[in-house]
Amino acid sequence: MKNKFLTVLAILMVIIVANGQTQLPPKPINLDFESDKADQQVSGWRLNPVCSPSDSFTSTAENPYQGSLSGLIKIDGEKTLRDYCIIVQTFDATKF
Numbered sequence: 001m002k003n004k005f006l007t008v009l010a011i012l013m014v015i016i017v018a019n020g021q022t023q024l025p026p027k028p029i030n031l032d033f034e035s036d037k038a039d040q041q042v043s044g045w046r047l048n049p050v051c052s053p054s055d056s057f058t059s060t061a062e063n064p065y066q067g068s069l070s071g072l073i074k075i076d077g078e079k080t081l082r083d084y085c086i087i088v089q090t091f092d093a094t095k096f
Helices: 002-020
Strands: 056-060 070-074
Touching: none
Parallel strands: none
Antiparallel strands: 056 070
């Protein structure tokens, strides 16, 4: 009975891992936030899961450091000193 359970568990783990695999971009993209128009979601970037579901990250034409756009994280609601939100990008780092 124990062997049967372990076999089923192993098969489920293989299925879960196989379903979780996706094709990653070969390198970072849109590092300067210039690939999109203002007030749109920034391609290549996403909010980290630590962010609140009501937080957002968009491009903006207001006060760019260089170029014509910058990224803007909007924190919704009151936050404490412990609250934070970050943007992340995932890519295939095998060649690095």
